[in-house]
Amino acid sequence: QIRSVEVLERLSSIGQIAAGVAHEIRNPLTTVKGFLQMLRDEHDFKYWDVVFSELDQALVTIQSLLAVSKPSLQSESPTDFSLCVELENVLSLFQQETYRIQFEKKWNDKSTRIRGKRNQIKQALFNLVKNACEAIEATGVIQLEHHRTGDTVILSITDSGVGMSEESLSRLGTPFFTTKAEGTGMGLAQVYSVLHENHASVQVESQPGQGTTFTIQFPVSPIYRDQDGGTLRMSNVQLM
Ligand code: ADP
Numbered sequence: 001q002i003r004s005v006e007v008l009e010r011l012s013s014i015g016q017i018a019a020g021v022a023h024e025i026r027n028p029l030t031t032v033k034g035f036l037q038m039l040r041d042e043h044d045f046k047y048w049d050v051v052f053s054e055l056d057q058a059l060v061t062i063q064s065l066l067a068v069s070k071p072s073l074q075s076e077s078p079t080d081f082s083l084c085v086e087l088e089n090v091l092s093l094f095q096q097e098t099y100r101i102q103f104e105k106k107w108n109d110k111s112t113r114i115r116g117k118r119n120q121i122k123q124a125l126f127n128l129v130k131n132a133c134e135a136i137e138a139t140g141v142i143q144l145e146h147h148r149t150g151d152t153v154i155l156s157i158t159d160s161g162v163g164m165s166e167e168s169l170s171r172l173g174t175p176f177f178t179t180k181a182e183g184t185g186m187g188l189a190q191v192y193s194v195l196h197e198n199h200a201s202v203q204v205e206s207q208p209g210q211g212t213t214f215t216i217q218f219p220v221s222p223i224y225r226d227q228d229g230g231t232l233r234m235s236n237v238q239l240m
């Protein structure tokens, strides 16, 4: 059950449409919310809670549309950074999960750098780790592996969670696809569009009841390409 993602092009344009639509809807909704807040202060109406929770739900959805669309609109410049160092930063945000989830990190070389928009990629890593945590119902393990093969950096995130059906796998990355009661279905759409923009690819393997592995591959940053695991190749060494 391996699925490479080839819908990335499509997702980028969805992102741009999403941004336009999100702005169009967010502004009037925010205005309506403000007026309703004024009304609430003067009148006793038993459905206020419902009105506000529905409005907030709509605003959350719109916020996630903007998050998906950001890759194409944000003007962050690419920099060279280590993917696994960034992943470590992200993992520190999941400290509160360590009582039930064991995070196993496997990497021996943190020095290899990729080139890309660091904040976007960080957000994508966050979304992947969050999904992995949410897939684990009680206790479990998340394995994080990082290594370099030639001019490619490979990072995999494997969780021992609920896994996915064939049908879910085939719908991954489609905006609004979610199987969670409180889900937005925007996390992976953001991940896929960011990876696409940063010249990375993603593969998913999943087995219902066993768990899921997301493998992402980035090209090594151009200035690190002539290095082999931190050691300069003979051809680049000035022989005396
Ligand atoms: P959300 O997390 O809001 O549901 P996502 O786009 O992040 O939206 O994920 C979409 C769906 O993909 C999830 O609802 C879930 O069904 C499935 N999914 C994503 N990651 C995993 C995972 N690690 N294990 C199992 N299912 C997953």
Ligand code: MG
Residues within 6 Å of the ligand: 127, 130, 131, 187, 188
């Ligand atoms: Mg998610």
